Amino acid sequence: MKALITTIIKPLVDHPEAVEVTEKEETSKIVYHLTVHPDDVGKVIGRNGRIAKSIRTVVYAIGSDTKKRIYLDIM
Structure with missing residues (x-):
C-alpha cells in the first residue's frame, strides 16, 4: 500500500524526493501518514x-479487502 501511495503522489509534486509514507498499524485500523515538501502540500x-x-478513495478501495479500516493522513 505504501508503494501505491508513493506511486500516486510522486508525479503530482515538484519535490518527489521529499515524499515519505509511514505506516502505523493498530488493532482495528491502519493509518498511513503522508509527508511532502511544504511547497507541495497544496498540490x-x-x-x-x-x-x-x-x-483517499483509491487507497480505501484497494484496502477494502482487509478487515481493518484504512486511513490516510496528509501532513
Missing part, C-alpha cells in the same frame, strides 16, 4: 480537497 490537497479525496 497534494488540491482545490477544495478534490485531489486528496480522490487519493
Whole structure:
C-alpha cells in the first residue's frame, strides 16, 4: 500500500524526493501518514480537497479487502 501511495503522489509534486509514507498499524485500523515538501502540500490537497479525496478513495478501495479500516493522513 505504501508503494501505491508513493506511486500516486510522486508525479503530482515538484519535490518527489521529499515524499515519505509511514505506516502505523493498530488493532482495528491502519493509518498511513503522508509527508511532502511544504511547497507541495497544496498540490497534494488540491482545490477544495478534490485531489486528496480522490487519493483517499483509491487507497480505501484497494484496502477494502482487509478487515481493518484504512486511513490516510496528509501532513
